[in-house]
Amino acid sequence: MKIVHYVNQFFAGVGGEEKATVGPEVRQAPTGPGRKLASLLGDEHQIVATVFCGDDYAASNDSAAGEILELIRSTGAEMLVAGPAFTSGRYGIACGRVAAAAHKAGLLSLAAMHAENPGVAEAAPAPVVATGLTAREMAATLEKVALAVRKLASGESLTRDDGLVGTGARHNRLAGSNAASRAVDLALARLAGDRSATEIPMPDFGAVTPAGPISDPSQALVALLTEGGLVPMGNPGRLESARATKWLRYPLDELPALEEGTHISVHGGFSTVIANADPNRILPLDVARELRDEGAIGTIYAEYFTTTGNGTSVADGARYGVEWAAELRKQGVQAAILTST
Amino acid sequence: MVPTKGIPYPAGDPALGPDEEKAWRRLLVQTALKAVSTAVHVPTVFKPGEN
Amino acid sequence: MAYEQANDGLKRLIHKVQSVQFGDNPGLNNGDLVASESQLQSLLSSPALAWTRLTWARPGESVRIVKILDSLEPRTKGPGGGGIFPGFLGPALPQGRGETHVLKGVAVVVAGKLPRAQEGMVQMSGPAAEMSFLGSTNNLVIEFEPAEGAGWPQVDEALRLGAMKVAVALADLALEAEPDEVQQISPLNPGAGSSLPRVGVVVNLQTQGAFKDVFVYGRTMATSMPTSIDPNELDDGAVVSGQYGHPGLKNPTFVHQNNPVVAALRERDGQDLIFGGVILSPEPVDQTLKELTSAHAARMARQMGLDAAVVTKEGGGNADSDIALKIDAMEAMGLVGIGIFAEMSGPDGTGPPVVGPPSAATAMISTGNYDERITLDAVEVALGGKVVDLNGLEASAEMVLPVAAIYGSLSPIGLGRLTCAEEVPA
Structure with a gap:
């Protein structure tokens, strides 16, 4: 062959x-x-x-x-x-x-x-x-x-x-009885000593080798990232509120801080009222700038990456992670702070 | 990983006053900087303000 | 107390409805329900609503209902409700006793746009119909337009109260009718000294702020600690949903009225188990509170003498952690905790099924893969809106959607038969 x-x-x-x-x-x-x-x-x-x-x-x-x-x-x-x-x-x-x-x-x-x-x-x-x-x-x-x-x-x-x-593909099908009855059956089976019975095998998320430490944050290029659905007002890239199919990048340039009305969260998994009143609660730009001005951070990378982590499959999440890491590495970023909602 | 206060505000805490909240956020970022400067081999939690 | 002594259980008077229509001579005769459209309309009148429209959607019809919010089963304890939906239509006093008329085969369905609501739909015919409990009921669909200047919370409130009143008014039509079946349900009284295992249920309620909230006796559960109630109280509407996220993974009021784990435990009570009780718990957003409520619920379960509990959820991956924390806390106390999860393993079913799995309590029930795709045939009539927000398509068009978009499809309270399994290589 x-x-x-x-x-x-x-x-x-x-x-x-x-x-x-x-x-x-x-x-x-x-x-x-x-x-x-x-x-x-x-x-x-x-x-x-x-x-x-x-x-x-x-x-x-x-x-x-x-x-x-x-x-x-x-x-x-x-x-x-x-x-x-x-x-x-x-x-x-x-x-x-x-x-x-x-x-x-x-x-x-x-x-x-x-x-x-x-x-x-x-x-x-x-x-x-x-x-x-x-x-x-x-x-x-x-x-x-x-x-x-x-x-x-x-x-x-x-x-x-x-x-x-790897696990084989899992597919939907109809069981003989509803999930509630099956749950009661499973409770009785486990009480009777069957510790292995389950309809969902324990997932294996794999392991990632952590990156080595950076030697000096005050010399480093640091990126701010979020899966909190934070986008510029008007959501120009049409980021989804759930099951996001993409991630997006938006400029931070020399913005001193995020302001109410310039950025919003489109995340559909929680009430965004508190976040939208002060978007720094999702992406901590204001204090990162302060720390940069004081010399504790070298430079803040000029863009932030964003997606919506809501009903996202692990496969998609892992893919975004790898893509972010590759892109940040290409841009010379040494450390990143990713906020998770 | 740096644990924060709640899902809707990973870098804030609306229960605090404006100055206290910003100090809290600053502490979170400082703790994150400490985390990326520390060698780790397994998932490791860095509590805000602790080593 | 005299009040407690008077509680000799709940008698459910079941009326099986075969056909539904509007007409001038309202009533229920031999399973044929006739309702007055104008009388029902008047119950929905509110300063927060510009107009409402009522339409029947029957099983088998070429109809799709989009943007479904809550759904309810018509029930009443007497003219005007007689105390049903306590805390809303009746006084906030314990219910679950006396007589309750139940219209089987009918649902009141609110459909339209509210903030934070995620698009959920039901198809009344074809293969997709069996994915939702509303695919086989005669649905009275309430569509609406908010009044100009009305606040969204007021619109939400008006719809919730209006839908309850409509549900009661439909059930009131059966007050004089002969029931098809009478079910006597004793108040919960877990027998002491039985050698059978005591099994209960912990019902997690998704409490994440406005439009994602669940009410117990008319109050939000968001700020509450876990609490125990008699299962018969659920029958009388003690739990009402105002939670409009996650269409496939939500527990509408209809489902709380017909809690499937309670039904399974009642059916087997005294046979191979003792029904040990019901705990209601919020799903807080704050990690510390998640841990607190989980530890507290597990402690309650132990104090109630349970040997095992089934833990149900509402919502996506975040709600998985509420189950995982609870069943792990139970296992740590020597109880058995069983979690009901929906899987999120991607469109082709190859990703890890659960994002935040338990560590010790590894017995899980699957209500199906959320991401698997399903094709909805085009329909003649769409109710609830003109466009499907998920894909921008016309509401009546043929479309391919994740199962998660079908209302109640992955019922994490255990109502459906959908599950998921690994494909065995040939």
């Missing part, structure tokens, strides 16, 4: 963080970890091309997955392998999105990353096999990936034994 391999700019040998903004490109040969994977797959399956893209570009452009998919299709491959991305968040998200897009386009697809990488949630319905934490475990990981490739290529589905991670 002809395989195309997706990697980020680092594993393609293009460069590190300074090359994270490069767009997608294709090479007609296995590259980086793809060479080892190719040798593990032997003659039966060939890696005919490598598609790579910078992490920032891939994780923070809505169009990136589509552009990468075009390149994947141009190679004529029948199967995509993305990663392994280990615990790298942006790379994992990119692998997840590319695998999902390729799967939907009819290619056999497989992504590889750590079980707690936020990209796992992006890959569905394409399968993801779990890897170790870092590239130090590359050799063992590639052997696992090679086994998964052979199994998928033979028409079989992966199982937990193959390292398959």
Whole structure:
């Protein structure tokens, strides 16, 4: 079977963080970890091309997955392998999105990353096999990936034994009795000693490696962010009051503080009367400026990012988080204060 | 993470007078600056005004 | 006290309504309900309302009701209500005793625009109809226009009182009719010495300020600590909803009148459990108060001698934490706490189902995935508004929506049969 391999700019040998903004490109040969994977797959399956893209570009452009998919299709491959991305968040998200897009386009697809990488949630319905934490475990990981490739290529589905991670898709259906009756049944079952009975498995939110500390806030570029639905009066970007489908950015420039009437919260999950009377209650610009003037903060980033955190799915929330982090990193921001409503 | 007073006003507290409220907000941001200057490895709560 | 001794329970006189219409000879005969439109209109008259319009929406009709606010079941204890909806239409005194006439198969539905209200709708025919409890009732829809200069709180108040009066007036038509069924319900008296487990229910009420508030005996529950009431009081309208957020995840007055956990516990009382009681609790916005009310509710449950409690909620992810805190607090005291949650796992069902899950009390019931999409067929008639605010489409158009937009679809008080499960790979 002809395989195309997706990697980020680092594993393609293009460069590190300074090359994270490069767009997608294709090479007609296995590259980086793809060479080892190719040798593990032997003659039966060939890696005919490598598609790579910078992490920032891939994780923070809505169009990136589509552009990468075009390149994947141009190679004529029948199967995509993305990663392994280990615990790298942006790379994992990119692998997840590319695998999902390729799967939907009819290619056999497989992504590889750590079980707690936020990209796992992006890959569905394409399968993801779990890897170790870092590239130090590359050799063992590639052997696992090679086994998964052979199994998928033979028409079989992966199982937990193959390292398959992520929950399957959950779908609505009608139960035989109403939720109240089922809740009473469940209470009696738990009283009788069944501690595992539940209709909802405990979710696994994954883990994010915290960024290192900044050495000196008085020299730092600091951003103010909120999920409190704060927008300029009139809501020019039409931010939703619930289940937001986007995040927006608005200038702070040299505004000394937010004022009643210049900014409002469109959040639908709480009464915004108190916030709108003084929007600094949502985004603490007034005191941040004071602290900047006194030298406790170096510079305040000239825009704020906003979305509405109300009925937002974890998948969307994680995506906004990754996009914010990528964008802030690109702008040289070292620390951010995000208010949560 | 810095815990605050309530969902509708993460950086305020309408129960306080204007000056006290601003002092509270300032304390929250100062605590946030302390948090981003501190190495952490797991989810960590920085209570306003405490180390 | 003599007052308490006089309480020998509640007799529910059930009238099953088969057809509904307006007419000049109001009454209920053999299940055919005829109501006077002008008499009902007069009950809605208020300085806060420019006009109101009444329309019947019947099961099977090509009708969609949009912008639904509250809905109520017609009930009465005597002409003019006889004390039903205590604190609003009757004195704020404990109810849940004597006789209550119930019109089954009918609902009074208020539909239109209020601040902070989130768009919720019901389809009266097609597959979407079964997603809402209002899809199978004969609905008297009240549409309205606020009077010029009227404040929104006054509009809200006028609609709430008007809808209650209309519901009572419909039920009053049954006062002389022979009931189809008589149900005698004893006042709660959890037997001592029984070896059966004592199971109760904690009903969380979403109390987040104006237009997102719930009333108990006519007062907002927002500033209250958890309290215990007799379940029969719920039948007589002790809890009234003024909560217009989260259409799929709300508990309208109709649902409090027919609390499904209470119904399940009554049905099994004395068989495999003892119905141990009802606790009402606010859902505060302040984290400290969330923790306080949760600890207090758990302590009440223990003092009531409960072995287990089902905890219900109203609202989205924020309300999940009210359940999680309560059932965890119960587990910490050695009680079993069961939470009823709706899942929020994204349109394709692949995200984590619950944003703020409990840590110790891991037994959860699912009322379905909020984000899954559903297609509503186009209809001939739309009531409640001309445009659907969620998508800007004409209110009668075909549209694809999250299940969350269907009124009562994910009932987190447990009314519906919807649930969610992982797709098993073939």
